[in-house]
């Protein structure tokens with residue numbers, strides 16, 4: 122394909138409720154969406170991409186202003202140069218961009234938009250492209266740090282009433298054992314896991330091991346992104362299975378984590394690892410080692426949610442992911458909403474990888490747009 126034009130929109134979407142983690146409280150999602158115009162065999166097609174980066178570098182080292190700069194200054198000009206020699210394919214994007222170190226969320230958004238355009242032009246759904254045969258995926262929910270344990274129990278009950286099949290609690294020092302104990306005592310049999318977003322150190326090992334008493338499915342990223350060896354050490358000191366999120370930024374890192382015993386489970390986020398094609402490679406490596414994976418979330422709009430739902434249909438995604446219904450975070454999505462039905466989300470089967478945003482809602486949510494001609 123030949124990319125002709127890309128619009129990089131920054132959207133501001135209010136969250137239905139503040140979302141507090143160990144690293145921040147967010148009341149809005151300020152997210153970058155790419156609208157990529159391309160020609161495939163002379164026919165114009167539009168592909169959509171969504172970037173997982175936050176406005177500030179508090180989840181990982183990327184942030185929106187940096188994504189916009191690296192995409193307009195480097196990534197798109199490099200693809201403009203590459204496509205002068207030969208048509209681009211989604212599968213060749215990573216190769217063309219490999220001179221740029223890191224910036225995985227920025228690269229992932231570009232690759233996603235190219236893949237969406239390519240699949241749309243071919244009339245193929247992402248599920249079919251991946252060979253996914255399932256038609257729906259189980260839906261888990263990520264619950265932020267609450268003001269009190271009673272409020273947490275009320276929030277958990279609300280999501281269980283909506284049908285969520287797995288509860289994930291954000292934890293941090295001072296909000297960990299008590300909330301987990303309270304939820305487990307109230308719900309002895311629900312699948313329950315925790316996510317610390319790197320808030321602890323090995324000094325907390327004995328404290329975190331208290332979670333072993335509450336049948337916790339996994340503990341997600343208790344230590345820092347770079348603490349791969351430390352996670353392996355902690356895994357020896359806890360029965361609760363170790364799961365990594367922020368640390369697994371690529372397939373080689375996934376292989377390291379598995380080889381070192383730093384992860385018994387991996388949270389795959391296509392944005393964090395550089396795109397859906399790298400996400401598939403991580404799925405394949407993990408599955409080959411008998412390591413369970415599940416699909417994490419970055420509060421995606423329906424654009425990213427659609428692609429995540431298809432990815433989560435792959436056989437190695439054996440644990441419910443954070444692919445919640447659209448209304449978990451947004452009163453109104455910019456796309457047709459994903460709704461939870463009997464605890465599951467339907468995997469889209471329309472051509473393409475992403476859901477197409479409603480033009481009016483997209484415009485209404487846009488707080489800034491950059492246009493790049495290639």
Ligand SMILES: CC(=O)N[C@@H](Cc1ccc2ccccc2c1)C(=O)O
Pocket residue numbers: 140142147150175180263316318366417418419420443
């Ligand atoms: C669903 C979930 O817990 N996601 C991330 C953390 C996270 C937390 C807060 C966010 C705010 C704005 C955008 C993305 C965000 C991602 C995680 O698994 O670690």
Ligand SMILES: [Mg+2]
Pocket residue numbers: 316318341342366367388417
């Ligand atoms: Mg996480």
